[in-house]
Amino acid sequence: MEKLTREERFRILSASLAAKERGEHGEASRLLKKIPLPTHLVAAGKELFGIEYLREQGYDLSEAETVHGKAWLDR
Numbered sequence: 001m002e003k004l005t006r007e008e009r010f011r012i013l014s015a016s017l018a019a020k021e022r023g024e025h026g027e028a029s030r031l032l033k034k035i036p037l038p039t040h041l042v043a044a045g046k047e048l049f050g051i052e053y054l055r056e057q058g059y060d061l062s063e064a065e066t067v068h069g070k071a072w073l074d075r
Contacts, residue, residue, distance in 0.1 A: 003062075009035050036063040046073070 004012070016031035037045070037054075042064035045054050051073050054061060065073060 004035065030058075033058045033060060036060040039064045039067050042073075 012031050012034050016028045019025075019031060020028040037059050042054065042059075042061055045059070051061075061073060
């Protein structure tokens with residue numbers, strides 16, 4: 001996945017907040033999942049829920065994969 005710029009992240013976040021305010025919680029969640037999770041949150045999610053859960057839920061794990069490699073995610 002292509003790295004998002006700071007402006008793109010803020011645009012997605014703003015759109016997600018607007019969707020939430022309209023009561024469109026599914027859309028808000030879908031938009032947030034376009035922003036890569038920071039590596040430390042992937043590590044916590046991996047420990048608490050398992051990597052398959054994070055994948056099934058559609059979270060963007062690209063930053064953690066870039067930093068630690070795909071093998072780390074699957075360990």
